[in-house]
Structure formats: structure tokens, C-alpha cells
Amino acid sequence: MRYLTDRKRASGMGSAKSGVAHFWAMKVSSVALLLLIPLFVFTFGPMLGAPHADVVAYFARPFPAIVAALTIVVGFMHFKDGVQVLIEDYVHGLAQKVLIILMICLSYAAAATGLFAIARIAL
């Protein structure tokens, strides 16, 4: 006679911990980027090579500034998760952990730098 339910017996075992958390995070960020990427390409694109004054004036407007900020932050969070899988597939042992930590730090640093720059232009 079993006193535990099937769910109780499975929970915490094997991949029944946080097995889909990484997958789900990438799915959410990918759907968000599906909307953000076209908006970013067609707002940032025309500004590439434009005079400094025009660029600053353009990204002082709410819509281009918010789109750029969101794209950089969500993009780097998506990259952080994606590059982790790449490293896990090809690098093993200590080098794997070091590389993953470095890439996660780089992703947060780049996202913060982008946010700071856009905030400084926009505000």
C-alpha cells in the first residue's frame, strides 16, 4: 500500500525540479523579442550614421528609447540563456563553469551599460 501520491513520489526526482525553467525563460524572451526586434530594427536602423544631435533628439523620445532599452535588456537575457546551452554542449569541467559565469556577467554588464546610456540620452 502506497501512502504517497504519484506526484509526491516524482517531485524532486530527476528532472522534476526545475527542468523546464530554463526552457520556459527562453520561450518567454523569444516571444518578447519577436515583437521587439522588428521595432528596434526600424527605429535604430535609420539612426545609424545620423548626426549626433539627431540621434540624441530621436532617442530622447519615449517610443524609440523604450523599444531600444527593452530590446537590449531582453536580448541580453535571451543571449545569457542561449550561450549557456552552447557552452554546456562543447566545454566541460571547470572551463565550462568559468565560461558560463563570464558570459552571464558580460550579459548583465552589457544590458546595464545599454540601459544607462539610453537613460542618459532620454532623460
Place this chain on the structure above:
Amino acid sequence: MADVNRGNRPLSPHLSIYRPQLTSITSILTRITGNALLLAALLIVWWFLAAATSPEYFAVADGLITSWFGDLVMLLSLWALWYHTLAGVRHLIWDNAIGLEIETAEKLGWAVIIGSLVLTVLTVVII
């Protein structure tokens, strides 16, 4: 179970044995484009930082990104961005266990390749 052979078992066929297929090539390209986009993303963050700092610094960053080398990186990245985006849509479809039949998967593969090229040309024309 005690004398199970753990180290010397035959391996399943690897990349060097399989003939390249559209599905495998489009899959590895998804990974390559996604990770290679780091370069363009860092350049763009640098461009924003320069714009926020001073006109002189902006001239340096903007000059590099719009030089022939920068243009090449940005054009390839634009294609990589559209490719990775369309390939991502393909994965969102596959996640529902739809379109996994070989014929459909190959059609989706061509849609990603041709679609990404069309979108790249369209973007360059519009911008």
C-alpha cells in the same frame, strides 16, 4: 550490472558520418547566428554609450560601425538576426509538436533561409 562496460562502447554515428541535411544545417545555423549576434549587440551598446557621452566619442563609435568593416558586420548581423528570428518561430511551432514530419520540417527550413534573405534585402532597401 557490476561489470557493465562503461568506457569502451561503440558510439552512435557523429557529424562526420552523417550526410549534411537541410534540417541539420538550418539547426546549426540557428546556434551560430544567435551566438554571433553578440558582436553586433556589443557594438550597438557601445554606440549608445558613445552617443550618451559626447559628440566626439560618438563620432569614433559611429565612424567604426559605418566604416566598410562595420557595414559588413552590421549587414551579416542583420541577416543573422532575421535568420535567428525566423528559426525561433520555427521552434515555437515545433514546441507544439506540429510540423515535425520530415517534409514539413524541410519546407520550414527553406522558408527560414529564403525568408531571412528576403527580409534582409527589404530592410536594407527600407532603411
